Amino acid sequence: MGELRFNPVTRTWAIISPERGQHRYAYVTKDKLAEVPCPFCDKNGGINTKLRSIYTINLPESSSPALIVTPNRYPAMGIEGVLVREDHGMYDSISAIGAHEVIIDSFRHNVDIAGYTEDELNNLYTAFRDRIADLEKDVRFRYVAAFKKVGFGAGEVINHPHAQIIAMPIVPDKVRNYMHDVVSYYKKKERCMYCDIIKQEKHDKVRIIFENYEFIAFAPYASSYPFEISIYPKNHESCFSTISEGSIRQLADITKEMFSRLAQVLGNPALTLTLRLAPYVNNRPDFNDEYRYFRQAFHYHIDIRPVVANLTGSNWAANICINPVSPEDAAKHLREVNQV
Numbered sequence: 176m177g178e179l180r181f182n183p184v185t186r187t188w189a190i191i192s193p194e195r196g197q198h199r200y201a202y203v204t205k206d207k208l209a210e211v212p213c214p215f216c217d218k219n220g221g222i223n224t225k226l227r228s229i230y231t232i233n234l235p236e237s238s239s240p241a242l243i244v245t246p247n248r249y250p251a252m253g254i255e256g257v258l259v260r261e262d263h264g265m266y267d268s269i270s271a272i273g274a275h276e277v278i279i280d281s282f283r284h285n286v287d288i289a290g291y292t293e294d295e296l297n298n299l300y301t302a303f304r305d306r307i308a309d310l311e312k313d314v315r316f317r318y319v320a321a322f323k324k325v326g327f328g329a330g331e332v333i334n335h336p337h338a339q340i341i342a343m344p345i346v347p348d349k350v351r352n353y354m355h356d357v358v359s360y361y362k363k364k365e366r367c368m369y370c371d372i373i374k375q376e377k378h379d380k381v382r383i384i385f386e387n388y389e390f391i392a393f394a395p396y397a398s399s400y401p402f403e404i405s406i407y408p409k410n411h412e413s414c415f416s417t418i419s420e421g422s423i424r425q426l427a428d429i430t431k432e433m434f435s436r437l438a439q440v441l442g443n444p445a446l447t448l449t450l451r452l453a454p455y456v457n458n459r460p461d462f463n464d465e466y467r468y469f470r471q472a473f474h475y476h477i478d479i480r481p482v483v484a485n486l487t488g489s490n491w492a493a494n495i496c497i498n499p500v501s502p503e504d505a506a507k508h509l510r511e512v513n514q515v
């Protein structure tokens with residue numbers, strides 16, 4: 176079993192996971208990918224029913240699955256065991272106890288963003304909501320990451336559509352920092368920063384791409400990457416694990432809209448979709464003043480980052496991204512594209 180190690184220089188946690196390296200796709204190149212049989216497909220078509228299912232949504236009026244959630248066979252963290260916090264001289268580690276789940280969200284192999292249906296996205300968000308709510312009951316977990324990569328360019332090695340959920344016993348430093356910032360904003364102004372961003376975007380108008388009844392999609396003012404998109408619920412909502420079926424349907428609608436616009440403008444790019452959540456607040460020994468404000472200060476949201484070849488000026492060494500496409504231009508292209 177791997178462990179979480181803390182880097183005192185960068186003040187970040189890393190998961191050191193030798194199990195992940197044994198993954199048979201770990202070092203596979205794109206050319207070799209086609210030769211590997213898909214672990215998620217059944218030979219009769221559909222999702223491989225031999226996979227252990229933690230959670231299933233069936234196709235309408237059918238006993239065949241439209242989506243299943245299965246434990247990752249090569250988990251970055253394991254669900255069994257006792258949480259051990261240790262020091263090794265000046266260094267700190269925690270046993271890598273967590274849940275690493277794979278959501279197979281389509282029975283169709285090899286679907287790109289243009290091919291996703293609203294029903295598939297609806298199932299994906301339903302599974303995110305229900306699994307996040309279930310994992311919250313385990314008091315060892317402090318944070319859950321939920322994300323989906325589409326396409327080899329996004330670092331995905333299995334072509335079959337899937338998403339991942341990782342529940343972990345720590346709050347990543349990046350999350351801790353932005354929670355600190357949004358709580359400070361709230362304490363100072365007694366307003367949610369994200370609600371204020373929506374107000375500002377509605378006033379400026381130039382970065383908004385699309386709105387439906389409950390959600391708004393826009394290119395963030397200081398986008399680090401070209402054609403980056405954020406989707407916010409228009410009414411203040413901090414918690415994703417309790418959202419209604421109606422809200423999920425609206426979220427699937429706006430996501431489908433963004434997928435098809437990105438596909439048209441950028442020629443069906445690979446992308447990463449991330450659900451941004453606050454840390455779990457249940458049974459926290461370090462329950463401090465900041466956690467009391469999470470519900471008022473934090474607003475869950477979705478970030479979509481397409482992989483735009485040759486345009487991504489991410490500069491790891493300089494610690495800053497260079498984005499050659501202004502968010503105003505990106506929004507204009509995505510707003511004006513002809514819809515099919």
Ligand SMILES: [Zn+2]
Nearest residue numbers: 213216284335
């Ligand atoms: Zn497949």
Ligand SMILES: [Zn+2]
Nearest residue numbers: 367370411474
């Ligand atoms: Zn808000």
